[in-house]
Amino acid sequence: MSEKRRKRSYDEIQSLNAQVEICSSLESDVAEDNFNKPGLSKMYVKQSTRGRIDFITPKLAAALDKCKISDRDAVHRLISTAEALGEDVEKLIINRSSIQNSHIRFRKERAEKIRNNYLVTIKDSVVIHWDGKLLPSLTGQKSVD
Template sequence: MYSSSESVVAKDDFNKPGPSKMYVKQPTRGSIDFIMPKHAAALDKCKISDRDTVHILISTAEALGQKSVDRLPIITLCNGESQLLGVPAIDTGTGVDQPDAVFHLFIDWCITENAQAFCCDTTASNMGKLKGTCVLLENYLELNILYLPCRHHIYELILKCVFEVKLYLTSGPDVPIFKRFQQNWRNIDTNKFEPGIMSDIVKKY
């Protein structure tokens, strides 16, 4: 992973994700490479992303009786290529433990000066103005970072506002109208349906 001798690094090398070619002190924390070539080939064949691979491996380990540990997959994207930096264990999912884990991985990979944007979901622990992971990590790096919240979660916030205006507020996860729909799903002929967006009522509004 690391070079054993010092070398001059070309400017273009800093634009590629991965460990620096310059000499750095070997990290003291241990690691076990348990992904065999057959595993990697199977994951590649199924076109499973790094992020999904992490979740699959964690759930498999838990199913085999391994102790459940909260982990944070950290992935970089550069020039259209993604790189899984690591999946460190974290004590809690707060905005304090997460930036520490990310920052230490940035140091290990020598990319503390190359970060340009953060992409994450829009939870308070990530996007909080005072103790959010992004804010704290930006302070650690001493860089001006562009925030790119996950589009999926942005759409959820928009849908939430529409739901509250057109239907009603709810304080729990069980929404009666959705609960009834779930209970009657077995009685619905899924081969004969029309998307709601095609409804004349929906088109009207």
């Protein structure tokens, strides 16, 4: 019984070695073909292209903020949504750092708008209320802080 197991495992190892040799020879052929082309090296056989379309809007960034979705979770959700809508994900800029940068940029813009709106209203008049409350004095004739 053990002799059969040894023979079977030996045959499996031999078949795996043969498959590895075939795969490595195919990879070397592809690498050599690509190496002969100008501008390519053996190390980088397939070069991926980066996305160029920035599609994150202030409304999308605000929705991600409101739902408390982290940048890393947003990457997964945006990729799956884009694929479901039939968009080519390779053309879109979807990564954690670009989402984080767009969040920062839109928050700064929103804060600047609020600051500018506040400066316009501050020119009219401002009433400041402190923590104190006016109560009648012990004599009851006037109110004191």
